[in-house]
Amino acid sequence: MKRDRIEEIAELLDKRGKLSLEQLATYFPNVSQMTLRRDLFQLEQAGKIIRVRGGAMSVKEVQKVSGEPYTKKTAIHTDEKIKIAQKAAALIDEGCSLFIDGGTTAMYLAKEIPDMFINVFTNGLAVAIELAQKRKLNVNMLGGQVMKDNLSTASPVAKSYFEDTNFELAIISTTAFTPESGFTCGSQVEADLLRLVRRKAKSLYMMLDSSKIGKIMPYTFARVEDIDVLITDDNFPADLKTLFSEKDIVVM
Amino acid sequence: MKRDRIEEIAELLDKRGKLSLEQLATYFPNVSQMTLRRDLFQLEQAGKIIRVRGGAMSVKEVQKVSGEPYTKKTAIHTDEKIKIAQKAAALIDEGCSLFIDGGTTAMYLAKEIPDMFINVFTNGLAVAIELAQKRKLNVNMLGGQVMKDNLSTASPVAKSYFEDTNFELAIISTTAFTPESGFTCGSQVEADLLRLVRRKAKSLYMMLDSSKIGKIMPYTFARVEDIDVLITDDNFPADLKTLFSEKDIVVM
DNA sequence: TAGATTTTTGTAAAATTTTAACACGTTTGA
DNA sequence: TCAAACGTGTTAAAATTTTACAAAAATCTA
Numbered sequence: 001m002k003r004d005r006i007e008e009i010a011e012l013l014d015k016r017g018k019l020s021l022e023q024l025a026t027y028f029p030n031v032s033q034m035t036l037r038r039d040l041f042q043l044e045q046a047g048k049i050i051r052v053r054g055g056a057m058s059v060k061e062v063q064k065v066s067g068e069p070y071t072k073k074t075a076i077h078t079d080e081k082i083k084i085a086q087k088a089a090a091l092i093d094e095g096c097s098l099f100i101d102g103g104t105t106a107m108y109l110a111k112e113i114p115d116m117f118i119n120v121f122t123n124g125l126a127v128a129i130e131l132a133q134k135r136k137l138n139v140n141m142l143g144g145q146v147m148k149d150n151l152s153t154a155s156p157v158a159k160s161y162f163e164d165t166n167f168e169l170a171i172i173s174t175t176a177f178t179p180e181s182g183f184t185c186g187s188q189v190e191a192d193l194l195r196l197v198r199r200k201a202k203s204l205y206m207m208l209d210s211s212k213i214g215k216i217m218p219y220t221f222a223r224v225e226d227i228d229v230l231i232t233d234d235n236f237p238a239d240l241k242t243l244f245s246e247k248d249i250v251v252m
Numbered sequence: 253m254k255r256d257r258i259e260e261i262a263e264l265l266d267k268r269g270k271l272s273l274e275q276l277a278t279y280f281p282n283v284s285q286m287t288l289r290r291d292l293f294q295l296e297q298a299g300k301i302i303r304v305r306g307g308a309m310s311v312k313e314v315q316k317v318s319g320e321p322y323t324k325k326t327a328i329h330t331d332e333k334i335k336i337a338q339k340a341a342a343l344i345d346e347g348c349s350l351f352i353d354g355g356t357t358a359m360y361l362a363k364e365i366p367d368m369f370i371n372v373f374t375n376g377l378a379v380a381i382e383l384a385q386k387r388k389l390n391v392n393m394l395g396g397q398v399m400k401d402n403l404s405t406a407s408p409v410a411k412s413y414f415e416d417t418n419f420e421l422a423i424i425s426t427t428a429f430t431p432e433s434g435f436t437c438g439s440q441v442e443a444d445l446l447r448l449v450r451r452k453a454k455s456l457y458m459m460l461d462s463s464k465i466g467k468i469m470p471y472t473f474a475r476v477e478d479i480d481v482l483i484t485d486d487n488f489p490a491d492l493k494t495l496f497s498e499k500d501i502v503v504m
Numbered sequence: 505t506a507g508a509t510t511t512t513t514g515t516a517a518a519a520t521t522t523t524a525a526c527a528c529g530t531t532t533g534a
Numbered sequence: 535t536c537a538a539a540c541g542t543g544t545t546a547a548a549a550t551t552t553t554a555c556a557a558a559a560a561t562c563t564a
Contacts, residue, residue, distance in 0.1 A: 035541080050304060053522090057302075125393065132403055138397070141393065151384055161409055164409075283514090
């Protein structure tokens with residue numbers, strides 16, 4: 001039981017890279033934090049993890065040369081995003097061809113996608129690296145100028161790149177949403193890219209964590225009626241839910 | 253002075269592996285612990301160290317353990333590669349536009365390039381992420397299929413991408429070299445890309461760590477006479493040095 | 505060069521996390 | 535069966551980190 005738990009913790013850390021003690025505690029509700037602490041201590045002794053203030057991280061994570069998440073402040077709304085990502089990952093069918101954007105939610109989606117034969121296009125550097133870990137999966141990176149704040153690329157040249165590529169599905173996450181302005185983002189070229197993706201894809205799934213509702217960014221890249229499925233979390237307001245449902249958009 | 257101190261801290265940590273804040277404080281008696289703390293925070297952001305309770309440890313230290321395919325590669329001959337990267341970084345002038353490839357040596361180069369106003373094109377995902385950390389620097393990522401073994405992209409589409417872009421300098425690293433076959437790599441599309449880069453760039457600097465001498469890969473992308481500067485380590489054989497020098501190629 | 509603005513630094517309190525100590529139930533093995 | 539060893543939970547104490555604010559230094563600008 002102890003052994004099992006410790007192994008589970010090690011696996012979790014390998015998957016997540018880094019976990020706080022509180023997050024660990026939610027995974028193991030029937031033991032105390034002190035016990036988990038002692039487990040972490042043992043794993044540290046074994047050289048499998050590194051304890052950092054607030055929790056621990058897997059050694060593997062550090063070994064990824066410039067691995068992103070552990071430096072980033074991914075702390076915000078992580079759990080919601082992971083849940084959304086899990087829902088989205090479940091919607092992907094083997095053999096399909098899809099586009100994923102470069103946001104942080106997309107990053108979690110990349111982690112959750114199981115290793116299977118699919119073609120993925122992305123404009124996210126971190127997303128591409130994460131996906132490259134999977135053997136069966138084929139990753140295609142969109143080129144362009146790298147945006148430093150979210151590690152994704154965008155460029156007008158993408159248009160020509162897309163000419164010869166096809167994908168059935170696009171799963172994108174938004175940084176801001178209001179019913180009036182629709183889904184918006186902060187950069188002109190990014191909006192251009194996403195609009196292009198929207199037109200290219202047969203279906204468009206949108207990942208929206210509820211913390212982004214009510215925010216408006218300068219450029220609209222999609223409106224409510226443009227999407228086919230909305231993937232969100234439990235805090236999604238009921239009135240918005242009906243708004244989407246009325247337009248035959250699946251909310252999950 | 254801040255910059256210097258931070259660098260000193262990074263070096264110290266690379267040497268010692270792990271240091272407590274108190275130990276650090278004895279090394280820097282004229283600044284407060286809070287300042288050191290902030291320095292460590294910055295270094296953590298840059299991905300060079302990991303802060304642990306009580307102090308910090310260098311990423312290198314952790315990386316010395318075993319790891320994944322890409323990681324494994326980076327672990328070998330690290331010190332030589334870093335030295336080569338430092339030499340190469342010193343050759344970059346502010347304001348210029350250059351291409352860097354996606355290899356592991358290029359990764360170290362990316363780390364060594366100071367934050368200045370330059371334009372960098374790269375086909376390396378990890379390289380792009382590393383460069384994106386720098387404020388003044390502008391990064392452009394080449395798109396294409398992601399090669400999982402070295403986290404770089406290559407695609408025939410790159411050709412069209414390059415049509416409107418210009419760079420004076422290309423610094424690329426090779427995976428194999430012999431005087432007869434020249435600089436070779438393992439993938440057809442990668443060779444295509446590098447040949448294209450070679451023709452686009454006014455000057456071509458090649459990074460070659462001596463462990464790669466004598467190895468041959470299937471595709472030649474450059475011959476001895478194609479390059480302008482060869483950047484290598486101290487173990488570089490004297491006879492090869494003369495071979496390059498005879499063709500007016502700077503060896504350093 | 506003076507003045508304004510930004511950056512860097514120091515101090516001390518507040519918040520958080522970790523450790524230590526002890527008690528209690530369970531398992532193990534003679 | 536009993537005792538020793540082990541795993542666990544609870545609490546208080548210790549240590550570390552973060553935050554907030556002010557002062558000093560450096561940089562920029564007119």
